[in-house]
Amino acid sequence: MKVLVAPQFGIGDALMTTPALEVLKANKPDWIIDVFTMKKPIMEIYQNNPNINRLIYFPLLSKSKIQSIFYIMKNVSFKYDITINFFPSNRRDYNIFSFLTFSKNRLGFKYKNSSFLNFDFLLNKTIEEDYNLHCVEENIRILTLLGINHKENIPNLKVYLTEEEGNKGKEFLNLYNKSIKIGVHTGSSSFKSHKSKRWKKEYFLEVINYFKDITFFLFGTEEEMEENLFIKENARFNNVVLVADKSIREVASIMKNLDLFISNDSGLMHLAAAVNIPVIGIFGPTNPVWVKPWNVKHKVIKIDLPCSPCFYYSPKPLECKIDEKYRCLDEIKPIEVIKAVEEFLK
Numbered sequence: 621m622k623v624l625v626a627p628q629f630g631i632g633d634a635l636m637t638t639p640a641l642e643v644l645k646a647n648k649p650d651w652i653i654d655v656f657t658m659k660k661p662i663m664e665i666y667q668n669n670p671n672i673n674r675l676i677y678f679p680l681l682s683k684s685k686i687q688s689i690f691y692i693m694k695n696v697s698f699k700y701d702i703t704i705n706f707f708p709s710n711r712r713d714y715n716i717f718s719f720l721t722f723s724k725n726r727l728g729f730k731y732k733n734s735s736f737l738n739f740d741f742l743l744n745k746t747i748e749e750d751y752n753l754h755c756v757e758e759n760i761r762i763l764t765l766l767g768i769n770h771k772e773n774i775p776n777l778k779v780y781l782t783e784e785e786g787n788k789g790k791e792f793l794n795l796y797n798k799s800i801k802i803g804v805h806t807g808s809s810s811f812k813s814h815k816s817k818r819w820k821k822e823y824f825l826e827v828i829n830y831f832k833d834i835t836f837f838l839f840g841t842e843e844e845m846e847e848n849l850f851i852k853e854n855a856r857f858n859n860v861v862l863v864a865d866k867s868i869r870e871v872a873s874i875m876k877n878l879d880l881f882i883s884n885d886s887g888l889m890h891l892a893a894a895v896n897i898p899v900i901g902i903f904g905p906t907n908p909v910w911v912k913p914w915n916v917k918h919k920v921i922k923i924d925l926p927c928s929p930c931f932y933y934s935p936k937p938l939e940c941k942i943d944e945k946y947r948c949l950d951e952i953k954p955i956e957v958i959k960a961v962e963e964f965l966k
Contacts, residue, residue: 621648624700625655626709626717627662627680631868631887633755634662635894636914637706638669639775640759645671647768656696656717661868665891668780692720701725702766705743707758708933712739719743727765729758733932749933756914776915777894779872789873796861798835800965803863803875803892804828805883806851807844817885819902819949821847826954827882829856831961837878839863839871839888880964882957885911893918900960904949906931919960923951 623644628634634657645653652673657663658680666675676695680688703721705714705728718726719742728743732751740746745765750758756777760770781789793801806824808817828836828851836859838848845864852860863874871888872895875881881892882900885908892899893913901913903922907929912920922928928948930941 621650621702622652622700623654623702623704624696624721624723625653626703626705626714626721627656627658628706628709629659631661631665632890632911633706633708633887634665635777635779635887635890636755636911637759638671638778638894639756639914640706640763641669641671642775642778643760643768643770644763644766647763647770648766654700664868665779667869668782669778670780689720692717696721698722702727704762705729706762707749707755710734710738710933712737715739715742725765727762729762731933733936752909754912754914755910774915776896777890779869779891779894781869781873781876781895785869785873786876788870789875790877792874793837793877796835798833798859800834801837801878802834802961803837803839803878803881803883803897804851805839805844805881805886805888806847807840807888808884808886816946817904817906817949818847819884819904819952821850823952823954823957824882825851825854827957827961828860829854830954830958832857832859835859835861837861837863837874839875880961882961889913892916898964900957900964902949902952902957903929904946904952905929917964919963921952921956921960923948 654674655666655672656676663675663677666672678691697720700721700723702725703718703723705718707729710731725745726743727745730746730748732749747762760774806821840848848862852862872891875892876895878897880898883889884902885906889899889901893916896916899913899918901920903920908920925948
């Protein structure tokens with residue numbers, strides 16, 4: 621059997637499929653499992669994964685529809701017995717991709733917040749989304765459509781770093797003297813208004829300014845540069861290091877050697893879980909039941925409002941419908957994160 625994993629948009633989404641890929645390979649060792657990627661960071665996430673036979677990369681998002689269809693038809697159509705749209709993939713683009721593979725078995729989910737225009741009828745084997753399950757559990761559950769029932773001892777998220785990569789991350793951190801080193805991610809994807817998942821930069825700064833004897837490493841790209849520069853320029857104890865211009869594997873190798881990671885709900889939060897370091901996750905409109913750090917020591921920081929969490933998997937962008945926009949994040953005060961840091965350091 622030849623299996624193709626359909627492309628995913630986010631780093632976190634890709635990482636949360638790695639337990640399912642491990643279970644699939646363990647149960648079907650003779651099957652060929654290929655993964656289609658459309659973003660280089662995601663391709664890097666899967667690099668060296670022993671459960672994957674081949675990685676396919678084509679930047680669908682930067683190509684025209686005609687170019688994308690031509691590439692798919694030439695390189696993957698009629699070449700696979702099974703195509704899997706792992707969770708979450710509630711957009712018609714994913715379903716169209718699956719259809720264009722012309723696999724006999726096209727697996728995916730029936731989403732509660734979907735419509736006919738999402739074209740999920742292009743999938744021929746589906747299970748219904750379950751609001752009570754983590755994304756990792758959903759991805760394990762879809763394997764039941766292949767006769768694989770795996771409910772206990774679900775593996776961890778994985779990114780397979782070489783020993784050399786791990787050593788380089790350690791060498792980078794050894795340039796800084798303070799014994800305690802904590803990573804911080806102030807950002808989140810900007811896709812579909814997900815910038816609204818970000819905790820205030822002033823709040824991150826207040827946490828950092830509370831701890832004199834800790835070095836904080838701020839991770840991010842151009843998308844987080846405004847927040848990160850603000851924090852560095854206003855850090856009271858000159859204890860902030862910007863980690864920029866790094867590949868996702870370089871980021872993972874640095875993170876692997878940290879003591880703790882503080883983050884909004886983001887792909888880097890899941891990367892921290894994948895390299896097995898403790899995580900403090902700050903949650904506003906999204907649901908930690910679905911996306912909390914998987915199977916790693918962690919603490920979720922959130923407040924309970926009647927309207928939260930309000931996010932669900934849908935093609936629609938994130939939107940706050942109350943007058944006090946994103947109060948669910950604004951009311952999380954720095955002292956809550958400070959207390960969580962102190963708990964972990966004990």
